[in-house]
Amino acid sequence: MNEKNEYGTMICPTDKVEMEKKTFSMEGFKVRGWRCKKCGEEAFHGKDAEIYLLYKKLQNQPAKAKVGVLGKSTVLRIKKEIAQTLGLEKGDDINIRIEPPRKVVIEVPE
Ligand SMILES: [Zn+2]
Known part of the structure; x- marks a missing residue:
């Protein structure tokens, strides 16, 4: 996740000076x-803005997930878009808890 803080510079179109990096x-x-x-002009990183829009689109929208088996584990396949908006990558740890009677809550740590 270190690469997240390394991104290019941006020049203000009005003042022609280098803009300050900021996380919104x-x-x-x-x-x-x-x-x-x-001048206070703000600009969003294109890829991040794109993922944010996707995140907004997917928010509160029920999505199907497929249950599978891998060795002795039960795996849950989720849509690629959901994994992308949450920044999930292979090997990441997430937290799962059961909410009775039949609800599963998945939390992705920061
Ligand atoms: Zn400016």
Whole structure:
């Protein structure tokens, strides 16, 4: 996740000065971007903004997941878009808890 803090520079289209890097919090969702110290102009990182829009689209939208078996484990396959918006990668640890009677809550740590 270190690479998340390394991204290019942005020049303010108005002032022609390098903008300051800033992480915006959109309802708790982090979007990288830049802010101009002179005029206050803000710009969002294209890929982050794209993932944020996808996140908004998928929010509160029920999605089917497929149950599978891998060795002795039961695996749950979720849509690629959901994994992408949550930044899930192979090997990541997530927390799962059961809410009675038949609800499963999956939490992705920051
Ligand atoms: Zn500016």
